[in-house]
Amino acid sequence: MSNLRFQALQALAAGEDKKVAGYTEKKITTMFGSNVFNEQTMRGYLSDEAFKSLVNSAKTGTRVDRKMAGQVAAGMKAWAEEQGVTHFTHWFQPLTGTTAEKHDSFFTLKGDGTPVELFDGNALIQQEPDASSFPNGGIRATFEARGYTAWDPSSPAFIMEAGSGKTLCIPTIFIAYNGESLDYKAPLLKSIAALDKAAVSVCHYFDKNVNKVTATLGWEQEYFVIDETIANARPDLVMCGRTLLGHSPAKGQQLDDHYFGSIPERVFAFMQDFEQEAYKLGIPLRTRHNEVAPCQFECAPIFEEVNIAVDHNTLLMDVMTKVAKRHKLKALLHEKPFAGVNGSGKHNNWSLATDTGVNLLSPGKTPRTNLMFLTFFVNAIKAVHDYDDLIRASMASASNDHRLGANEAPPAIISVYIGKYLTDVLNEVETRVKEKFSEQDEVILKLDIHKQIPELLMDNTDRNRTSPFAFTGNKFEFRAVGSTANCGGPMMVLNTIMTETLKKFKADVDALIEKGEKKEIAILQVLRSSITQSNKIRFEGDNYSEEWAAEAKKRGLNNFKTTPEALSAYVTEKAKELFINNDIFTERELEARHEIMLEDYVKKVQIEARIIGYISANHVLPAAINYQNTLMENIKGLKEIGMAEATYKAQFNLVSVISGHIQNINDAVEAMIDARKKANAENDMQKRATMYCNDVKTCFDTIRYHADKLELVVDDKLWPLPKYRELLFIR
Ligand code: ADP
Ligand code: MG
Numbered sequence: 192m193s194n195l196r197f198q199a200l201q202a203l204a205a206g207e208d209k210k211v212a213g214y215t216e217k218k219i220t221t222m223f224g225s226n227v228f229n230e231q232t233m234r235g236y237l238s239d240e241a242f243k244s245l246v247n248s249a250k251t252g253t254r255v256d257r258k259m260a261g262q263v264a265a266g267m268k269a270w271a272e273e274q275g276v277t278h279f280t281h282w283f284q285p286l287t288g289t290t291a292e293k294h295d296s297f298f299t300l301k302g303d304g305t306p307v308e309l310f311d312g313n314a315l316i317q318q319e320p321d322a323s324s325f326p327n328g329g330i331r332a333t334f335e336a337r338g339y340t341a342w343d344p345s346s347p348a349f350i351m352e353a354g355s356g357k358t359l360c361i362p363t364i365f366i367a368y369n370g371e372s373l374d375y376k377a378p379l380l381k382s383i384a385a386l387d388k389a390a391v392s393v394c395h396y397f398d399k400n401v402n403k404v405t406a407t408l409g410w411e412q413e414y415f416v417i418d419e420t421i422a423n424a425r426p427d428l429v430m431c432g433r434t435l436l437g438h439s440p441a442k443g444q445q446l447d448d449h450y451f452g453s454i455p456e457r458v459f460a461f462m463q464d465f466e467q468e469a470y471k472l473g474i475p476l477r478t479r480h481n482e483v484a485p486c487q488f489e490c491a492p493i494f495e496e497v498n499i500a501v502d503h504n505t506l507l508m509d510v511m512t513k514v515a516k517r518h519k520l521k522a523l524l525h526e527k528p529f530a531g532v533n534g535s536g537k538h539n540n541w542s543l544a545t546d547t548g549v550n551l552l553s554p555g556k557t558p559r560t561n562l563m564f565l566t567f568f569v570n571a572i573k574a575v576h577d578y579d580d581l582i583r584a585s586m587a588s589a590s591n592d593h594r595l596g597a598n599e600a601p602p603a604i605i606s607v608y609i610g611k612y613l614t615d616v617l618n619e620v621e622t623r624v625k626e627k628f629s630e631q632d633e634v635i636l637k638l639d640i641h642k643q644i645p646e647l648l649m650d651n652t653d654r655n656r657t658s659p660f661a662f663t664g665n666k667f668e669f670r671a672v673g674s675t676a677n678c679g680g681p682m683m684v685l686n687t688i689m690t691e692t693l694k695k696f697k698a699d700v701d702a703l704i705e706k707g708e709k710k711e712i713a714i715l716q717v718l719r720s721s722i723t724q725s726n727k728i729r730f731e732g733d734n735y736s737e738e739w740a741a742e743a744k745k746r747g748l749n750n751f752k753t754t755p756e757a758l759s760a761y762v763t764e765k766a767k768e769l770f771i772n773n774d775i776f777t778e779r780e781l782e783a784r785h786e787i788m789l790e791d792y793v794k795k796v797q798i799e800a801r802i803i804g805y806i807s808a809n810h811v812l813p814a815a816i817n818y819q820n821t822l823m824e825n826i827k828g829l830k831e832i833g834m835a836e837a838t839y840k841a842q843f844n845l846v847s848v849i850s851g852h853i854q855n856i857n858d859a860v861e862a863m864i865d866a867r868k869k870a871n872a873e874n875d876m877q878k879r880a881t882m883y884c885n886d887v888k889t890c891f892d893t894i895r896y897h898a899d900k901l902e903l904v905v906d907d908k909l910w911p912l913p914k915y916r917e918l919l920f921i922r
Contacts, residue, residue, distance in 0.1 A: 194424075194911045195423075195424035195911065196421075196424050196910070196911055196912060196913045196917075198420075198424075199418075199420040199421045199423070199424045199913060200421070200913070200917060202420050203418055203420060203421060217467075219470050222467065222470045222471050223470045223471075223473065223475075224470075224471070224472075224473040225471050226274070226349050226350040226351075226352070226471040226472050226473070227347050227348075227349045227350075227471075227472060227473040228267055228270060228271075228347050228348040228349065229347050229473060230246060232270060233245065233246075233266065235270075236266035236267070236269055236270045237262060237263060237266040238262060240259070240262075241259050241262035241263055241266065244256070244259040244263075245259070245263055245344055248344040248345070249344050249345045250345075250403075252345055252380065252383070252384055254344075255316075255342075255344050257312055257313075257316070258312075259312075260312030260313075260315050260316050260342075261311055261312035262312075263312070263315060264310050264311055264312045264314065264315040265310070265311075267310065267315070267348055267359065267361075268297060268308075268310040268359075271350060271357075271359040272297070272308070274350055274357060275357050276297075276350055276357045276358060276359045277296055277297060277298070277356075277357070278294040278295060278296045278297070278356075278358045278359070279294070279295060279296075279297065279310060279314070279358065279359040279360070279361065280292040280293055280294045280295065280358055280359070280360055280361070281293070281318045281320065281340040281342075281360075281361050281363040282351075282360040282361060282362055282363065283320075283340050283362075283363045283364065283365040283374055283376065284365070284374050284375045284376050284505055284677055284679065285326065285365055285373060285374050286326045286373065286374060286375065286784070286787050286788070286791070287326060287791070288588075288675060288676075288677060288791070289509075290505050290506070290509055291320070291365075292351075292358070292360065293318075293320045294358055295314075295318075297309060297310050315342055315361060316341065316342050317339055317340065317341050317342070318339065318340045318363070319337060319338070319339055319340075320338060320339075320340055320365075326373075326787040326790065326791065327367065327373050327783065327787070337367065337368040338365060338366065338367055338368070338373055339365070339366055339367075339368065340363035340364065340365050340366075341363055341364050341366065342361055342362075342363055343362045343363055343364055343376060343380065343498075345380070345498055345499075346362035346498055346499055346502050347362075347473070348360060348361045348362065349472050349473065349506075351472075352468070352471075353513065362376075362502055363376075364376045364377040364380065365377070371777065371779065371780050371783070372776070372780055375501070375677045375679030375680055375683070376498070376501070376502075376679060378679075378683045378775050378776060378780075379497070379498060379501060379679045379682060379683045379686075380498060381683075381773075381774055381775045382682070382683045382684075382686035382687045382690065382773070382775055383405070383406060383497060383498060383686060385686070385687065385690040385773045385774065385775065386404065386406055386543075386686040386687075386689055386690045386693075387403055387404050387405065388690075389689075389690040389691075389693040389694050389697070390404035390543055390551070390567075390689075390690075390693055391403065391404050392693075392697055393566065393567075393570075393693050393696065393697055394545060394551070394563070396563075396566070396700070396710060396714060397559065397560070397562070397563040397566075398545075398547065398549075398563070400547050401545045401546065401547050401549075402546050403545065403546040404543050404544065404545050404546075404551070405496045405497070405543070405544050405546075406496070406497040406541060406542070406543055406682065406685075406686050406689075407494045407495065407496060407497060407500070407541065407542045407543065407544050407550075407666075408494060408495065408496075408497040408500035408501065408539060408540065408541055408678060408682055409491065409492065409493065409494030409495070409500065409540040409666070410491065410492070410500060410504050410537055410538065410539055410540070410678055411478075411489055411490075411491040411537065411538040411540070412489065412490050412491065412504065412507065412508070412524075412537050412674065413482055413487060413488070413489045413535035413536055413537065413674050414487070414488060414489070414490075414511065414522055414523060414524050414535055414674060415484070415486050415487050415488070415522070415523040415525075415528050415529070415535065416458050416461060416486055416488060416515065416520050416521070416522055416523070417486055417520065417521055417523065417918050417919070418519070418520060418521070418918075419515070419516065419519045419520050419521045420519065421913045421917055421918055422521040422523075422913075422918070423521075424911075424912065424913050425912055425913055425918070426802060426805065426806055426810075427799075427802050427803070427806060428521070428523070428528070428918075430798065430802050431525075431795075431798060431799050431802055432523060432524070432525035432528065432590075432675075433523075433525045433527055433528045433529075433590070433593075434528060434529055434530070434915075434918070435799060435802060435803040435806065435891065435895065436803070436806060436807075436811070436894075436895050436898045436899060436902075436912065437529070437530065437899065437902070437912070437914065437915045437918075438899040438900075438902045438903055438914070438915065439530070439531035439532075439915060440914070440915045440916040440919065440920065441916070454479070454480075454481060454488070457518065457520070458488065458520070460518060461514065461515060461518040461520050461522075462479055462488070462490070464514050464517065464518065465507075465510055465511050465514040465515075466479070466490075468510045468514055469503075469506075469507055469510055472503075472506060472510070473503070474492055474503040474506065474507055475492045475493040475495065475503075476490055476491070476492045476507075477491060477492055477493050478490060478491040482533065482535075483532075483533045484529070484532035484533040484919075485532065485919045485920060486918075486919050487532075487533060487535065490507075494540060494542075494666075497541075497682050497686070500678070501677065501678045501679045501682060504537075504677075504678050505677055505679075508524055508675075511524070512524070523535075524674050524675050525590055525674070525675060526588075526590040526591050526593055526594045526673040526674050526675060527590065527593030527594055529915060529918070529919065530895075531915075532919070534593060534594040534674075535594075535673075535674035536594065536670060536671070536672060536673060536674055537672045537673060537674045537676055537678065538668050538669065538670045538672070539668070539669040539670075539672050539678055539681055539682065539685075540663070540666045540667070540668050540669075541666060541667050541668075541669060541682065541685055542665065542666035542667070543567060543689075549563075550665055550666075551563065551564065551567040552564065552567055552568060552571070552662075552665055552666055552667065553664075553665040554644045554665075557641070558637040558638055558640070558641040559637075561637070561640060561641050561644055562637060562640075562711065562714065562715075564644075565616070565620070565640070565718060566696070566714060566718065568609075568613070568662070569617070569718050569721050569722055569725075570689065570692045570693055570696050570721065571667060571689060571692075572607050572609070572721075572722075572725050572728065572729065573692050573696075573721045573724065573725045574685075574688040574689045574691070574692040575605065575607050575660055575688070575725075575728055576607075576724070576725035576727070576728035577688065577691075577692065577725070578684070578688040578691075578765075578766075578769070579605040579728060579748065579749055580749050580751070580757075580760035580763070580766075581684050581688060581760050581761070581766060581769075582605050582660070582669075582681075582684060582685070582688070583603060583605050583749065583751050583757050583760065584684070584751075584757045584758050584759075584760035584761050585672075585680050585681040585683075585684035585685070586669075586671050586672045586673060586676060586680070586681050587751075587754040587757035587758055587788070588673055588675070588676065588754060588788075588791070588792070588795075589754055589791070589792045589795035589796055590673055590675055590795065591671075591672075591673030591675075591676070591754075592752075592753055592754050594673065595671060595752075602659070602734055602735065602739070602740065602750070603750055603751055603752050603757070604659075604734070604739070604740065604743045604748055604749070604750045605659055605660060605671075605728070605748070605749065606658065606659065606660065606728055606729065606730035606734065606743070606748065607658070607660045607661070607662070607667075607728050607729050607730070608655040608658035608660070608661040608662065608729075608730065608731055609661075609662045609729060609731075610655070610662060610731070611731075612643065612644060613644070613662065614729070614731065615643060616640050616643050616644060617722050619636070619639065619640060619643065620636070620640070620715065620718055620719050620722055621719055621722045621723055623636050624636070624715045624716060624718075624719040628712055628715065628716065630709060630712065633709075633711055633712050633715060636715070637711075655731065655734075656670075657733050657734035657735050658670065658730070658734050659671035659734065669681060669685065683775070687769060687770065687773055687775050688769070690773050691769055691772070691773060696717055696721070699717045699720075700713045700714055700717050703716060703717065727746040727747065727748065728748070730742075730743075753884050754788075754792050754880070754884070755789060755792060755877065755880035755881045755883075755884050756881075758785060758788050758789060758792075758880075759785075759877070761781055761784060761785045761788075762781060762782060762785045766781065767781060786876050789876040789877060789879070789880040790876060790880075792880050792883065792884075793870075793876070793879055793880050793883050796883040796884070796887055796888050797867065797883065797887075799888075799891070800863055800867055800887050800888075800890075800891070803860075803863075803891055803894055803895075804860050804863065804864065806898075806912070807856050807860050807894055807898060808860065810911045810912055811856065811898045811901060811912075812853055812856065812857070813911075814901070814905050814909045814910055814911055815849050815852065815853055815901045815905055816853070817909050818849065818904075818905045818906050818909050819846055819849045819850070819853075821906070822842045822845055822846050822849075823846060825839070825842055826839045826842050826843060826846070829842075845904060848904065849901065849904065849905075852897040852898075852900050852901050853901075855893065855897045856894055856897045856898060856901075859890050859893040859894045859897070860890070860894060862890055863887055863890035863891075863894070866882065866886035866887045866890065867883075867887050869882065869886070870882035870883050870886065870887060902914065
């Protein structure tokens with residue numbers, strides 16, 4: 192047998208793929224951040240003036256002026272060259288969902304032809320990537336096809352190593368000629384600034400010393416790792432990152448024997464290797480373990496300021512993919528690489544921290560700090576309640592559609608879980624704060640609440656792993672985000688809705704204070720009404736159950752099951768008002784973004800449709816026909832030697848069963864191609880995406896059903912695609 196499947200299996204059996212690149216074990220602290228132009232490194236390369244200017248810009252989010260930029264560029268270059276760097280790139284996160292780089296060398300020729308190595312302030316601050324092929328939703332096409340990348344001094348430059356090459360990477364935003372954003376970072380930075388302002392002014396009710404509030408993010412990245420040679424024998428994995436066909440193996444994850452089990456040696460070597468790369472880049476990885484599905488794993492860092500955390504996550508996804516290749520493994524970041532076993536998510540743990548060192552979502556030690564905690568806690572719930580459709584939209588993608596609502600990930604219905612203790616506390620506030628509420632009542636209530644919130648809430652909260660948005664003691668865990676997602680999208684939305692909610696809260700409290708109400712009583716009054724208004728978003732039960740879907744419907748909660756439906760939330764009047772008022776997007780930017788996301792959806796489904804059509808015609812059907820021919824030969828032979836009909840009855844039936852599946856696959860592929868043509872002829876992107884969702888994608892199930900049935904009956908020798916058991920259980 193010389194097909195790719197058997198060659199791959201033979202190679203694996205011979206151990207050819209098992210040789211592992213060396214891992215130089217070092218103490219993490221000695222390598223941590225060694226490839227980062229961080230504050231510590233900067234000191235050695237920048238004048239005091241340039242250093243202060245850069246640190247200040249990073250902290251306040253303001254521009255570094257041109258003169259200083261020249262000095263910073265010179266310092267960066269000197270440092271980078273000492274590490275053997277010859278090229279630099281502006282590193283950015285376009286809406287394709289990956290990262291982009293365009294490398295330029297420091298090397299250039301002077302007017303008289305003298306070769307020099309140069310990197311000036313202008314090259315650091317701004318570049319114009321030839322980027323008309325990045326998604327732009329018509330923004331650039333309308334006028335001038337120019338995009339700019341602009342330096343983000345709040346995220347440190349770093350050196351990316353690839354083989355023996357090293358590149359200086361400068362984190363940047365990506366914008367159109369007129370300043371409209373074309374990436375994830377620009378709106379994220381705006382949302383960070385808006386949230387800072389809104390949260391600081393609310394903090395001042397409790398503590399005048401707070402000058403800055405930053406959102407923090409700790410992501411947990413799930414992924415699969417499989418043998419690369421075997422993966423490469425599957426066109427669907429190579430082209431789409433997920434299997435479009437494949438019958439479930441006899442053993443899946445039902446024994447739960449993989450979760451927290453020991454990590455296979457080969458995968459362990461890969462983990463150590465990518466962790467080492469991550470440490471050099473300053474990514475503070477902390478946790479690694481097996482996940483529920485076979486070959487599924489997770490890693491998580493120590494949380495960081497959200498902009499840096501997002502950069503680190505995007506960077507890590509890139510590093511993992513590259514390092515896996517070194518180990519002849521394939522890291523699958525797709526949300527659903529395999530049907531029938533769990534998919535992968537990326538839990539986004541989000542909180543707010545002050546520059547005075549307080550986590551605003553961590554219960555306090557005194558009644559006063561507990562009121563501050565309650566304020567931010569209740570406003571976060573209210574924000575999710577008011578904008579649940581945007582939360583849903585922020586994690587919508589073609590690949591995440593395979594998880595949400597499929598019995599493993601939180602459903603497409605957004606709800607918030609807070610646990611028993613805090614439910615009691617909110618109920619208390621709701622029932623005990625009355626219109627006529629005295630200072631005496633206030634003091635007693637605050638003391639009671641304080642007693643009710645255990646200091647070590649984190650260890651006391653019962654976890655609800657089915658909730659899309661769960662409070663976990665000192666942070667919210669947004670669990671429905673997909674594993675391939677750029678966290679910048681969901682974090683931007685969360686920051687923005689929190690900003691808006693805090694602003695409204697502040698206005699309401701101030702109005703009561705103006706009327707003569709005491710500050711803390713005013714706060715409790717407004718909190719009470721926020722609790723009442725957002726009650727329906729709270730759910731403590733099993734989010735996977737059918738009862739919840741019915742109950743949620745009764746409560747009037749949204750349930751957008753598919754991406755084209757969910758994305759509409761970005762362009763409602765309410766969303767426009769929210770984003771425009773908080774200076775995150777203009778109306779045109781929002782519409783462009785909506786268009787880009789719909790287009791991305793269409794392209795992803797389109798590629799899958801092509802590949803499933805191709806695999807069916809070129810792999811599955813030939814194998815089935817081949818086997819059918821063998822059966823027919825056999826029947827003919829048995830007849831020839833005069834055997835009774837009963838002796839070839841089974842073969843006869845099989846021939847007809849195979850014919851049935853072949854016919855069904857053929858029909859479904861034709862129907863799919865037809866549906867695709869119709870969808871492609873539709874110019875309205877919303878309609879086109881909906882057609883891809885309802886008419887094209889639905890054909891996949893039929894094709895898959897029959898192909899998987901064929902996999903069960905066709906001679907194993909003839910089957911060309913590696914089977915699930917080979918993909919998932921051979922290491
Ligand atoms: P799990 O949810 O699997 O039980 P942990 O609770 O230990 O895991 O932490 C999950 C993630 O939450 C980690 O990445 C951690 O850094 C992050 N995290 C902890 N505290 C905060 C915080 N204040 N803000 C943001 N993320 C946080
Ligand atoms: Mg978690």
